[in-house]
Amino acid sequence: MKIITVESCYAVVGLYLFVLAGRIAAERQHPRRWGSALFWALLGVTFIGANVLPPTLVGYLVVVMVVLAATGQVARGASQEASxxxxxxxxxxxxxxxxxxxxxxxxxxxxxxxxxxxxxxxxxxxxxxxxxxxxxxxxxxxxxxxxxxxxxxxSVGAASREGSRLLQTLGWSLILPQMLAALGGIFAKAGVGEVVAGLVAQAVPTGVPWVAVVAYCGGMALFTMVMGNAFAAFAVITGGIGLPFIVILHGGNPAIMAAIGMLSGYCGTLLTPMAANFNLVPAMLLELDDKHAVIKAQVPLALVIFAANVILMMVLVYRF
Amino acid sequence: MIGKYFSDNRAMTLPIVLMLPVVGLLERYGLKERAEVLIRRSKAATAGRVILLYTAVRQISISLGVSIGGHAGAVRPLVAPMAEAAARGRGGELSAASVVQIRAHAAAGENIGNFFGEDIFIAVGAILLMKGFFEAQGMNVSVWAMALWSIPTAFIAFAAMWWRCRLLDRRIERAAADEQKTGGAQ
Incomplete structure (x- = not known):
């Protein structure tokens, strides 16, 4: 038996989202009063009810939330920020x-x-x-x-008010990371990765050791950009390119390949809006109008680190 | 299927929601303003140096397995305001473009420190995932070796961040100088 479970933490989040929805519903001047209240209440339901409700129903609730967000029904109220x-x-x-x-x-x-x-x-x-x-x-x-x-x-009321101010600043982009992660999960299940890895292996002369390194690191970065998640890319690209070519065919060191390969994937994470929790949510949190400002700042960093990774792997992986 | 994966990934949203009431309350009671006062006392502070220092703290602490910081917990309430205050303390009011640049780089520093520090610690998700992958293939690869070979990239990532932060400071200086020139001509 466990006294504090992670579900109870989710329930706290859900309850707080209900409070937020209630606050909005009570706000007469709110520009999108009912749409916004419904959005946050539904999110609260998915947090509390994930284990009770059938997944299909949760899926429909998610669709309703997306529709509300897409039709501009989720807006922020007139915030009374302290002077x-x-x-x-x-x-x-x-x-x-x-x-x-x-x-x-x-x-x-x-x-x-x-x-x-x-x-x-x-x-x-x-x-x-x-x-x-x-x-x-x-x-x-x-x-x-x-x-x-x-x-x-x-007071508690002040804390709840300040929290809802910030949550409304984030708006519907709060659920983007979860949405995109769900999408990535579906991609993985559909076997997109195996197809990509197979194509790369056929199209590129991976028989040359350094070409195999470039294909592997590039595959990690690109596939991470598609999935928004280097972990999902790792199994697919390492299984499809890294292991058969770098390790088995050319006798490379698996620890070096895996470590630097994963870090090449992180370079992809720096570049993709699919990794919303690292790139888009911060832009909203920092109240930047350009949602891609963080990604733009990271482009030079990602390219330099990626190039360094490729060179490092070429030099190290066949030597140790 | 969306429903299932959506529920499975609730952990991504949880920390942000729970953090916001605290951060919002502290902001209302002058957290940012206090951070600005502290940073103005330091003569050596620039936006780039503040961000780089945070990146270093983030990268070193997470490489020891200690996860502190985050976009909601540290960058918005502390790092970005401090970096902006440091830039204001040097060159006066900032242009809107400079503010965007500073904030975006503060977020980038958080990501660089986080990503390129974490794999040095062996009990982290990425290392365990790689270990599990090799085990499923019937291979025994040491977690220590994978953590060790993550170190060179960590240094390169930090050096790259140092370069970007220096560039950020130069850009802010140039923008401030331009401002003064046009201001003086009028």
Whole structure:
């Protein structure tokens, strides 16, 4: 038995989304009052009910959310952000005390990850060991919220209001990472990767050792860009190109191939809107009008690191 | 099928939602403004240096298995405002384009530090996935070796970030100089 499960963390998120939906529904001046409220409420349902509802129903709810988002029914309300003078005033009053709730999140997450997973009385575990990182992070966020309310003297209502302000800033792009990951999962299941790997292996003279390296690293980066996820690309591209050609045919070192191959995949992650949680959500969080601004800043980085990876692998993989 | 995968990937959304009430509350009570005050006291601070320092902290800590930071938890409330404040402390008001550049690079620093540090730690998802892949193929590949061979790229990634941050600072300086020139001519 586990006392704190990851499902209970999802339930907290779901309940908070209901509160947010309620706030919006009560806001008369909200430009898209009912559409927005429905969107957040449905997201709350998928968070709480994922294990109870049949997956098909969840799928339809997701479709409804996408339709709401696509037809512009999800909008942000008139936000009453505190004025700069007010914030400067608070900053002068609170000084560095304002930082410690923010530092409490990583601190709790780290300590929690190390300790909580070990705590058990016989078969009764305090937390689900499999999801200890996620649970520790959730607990950290909640502890930090309590600390922040104590430090600032703010009420629960104020915290919920500020949270909904930021959530509405993000808007429907909040569910993009989940959506795109789901899409990637479907691609993987459909066997897109095997086809790609097969084509590359036929089209490119992988009989030459350095060409095999270029094909493998390039395959990792490109396929990661399509899937939005280097992990999904790894099994497919390593199974289709890396293992048969670099390791088996040319006798390369599998550890070097895998390590640098995965990092080549990460270069693809830097370049793709499919990796929404790394590239698009930050742009929304930082309130940038250009959703691709983060990707644009990362293009030179990704290209340089990718080129270095290819050279490193060429030099190292057949030598050790 | 969408429904199933959507539910399976709830972990991606969870930290953001749970983090936002805290971050929003702290912002309302002057977190950004305080960070700006601190950064202005430092004469050596520039936008690029603030971002590079964060990248270093992020990369080193995650390579030791400690995951701190994140876009919602650190970049929005702390790193980006500090970098902007550092740039303002040097060259005065910033153009809208410079602000976008600074924020985008702050997010890039988070990603570079995170991606190219994590594989040095052996108990991380990527390394375990690779180990599992080889095991399924009947091969025994050491997790230590895979972590070790992730180190050269980590240094290259950091060097690349250093280069981009320097360039960012130069661009901001040039934009500020242009501003003054046109301002003075009028």
């Amino acid at each position: 700069r003078e007010e914030r400067v005033g608070h900053a002068e009053r609170l000084k560095n005390r304002i930082f410690w709730p923010a530092l409490l999140i990583p601190a709790t997450a780290v300590v929690g990850t190390l300790v909580l997973g070990e705590l058990h009385l016989g078969d009764v575990w305090l937390v689900e060991p499999k999801h200890v990182t996620l649970i520790a992070l959730s607990l950290g966020a909640m502890l930090a919220l309590i600390a922040a309310m104590r430090t600032t003297g703010a």
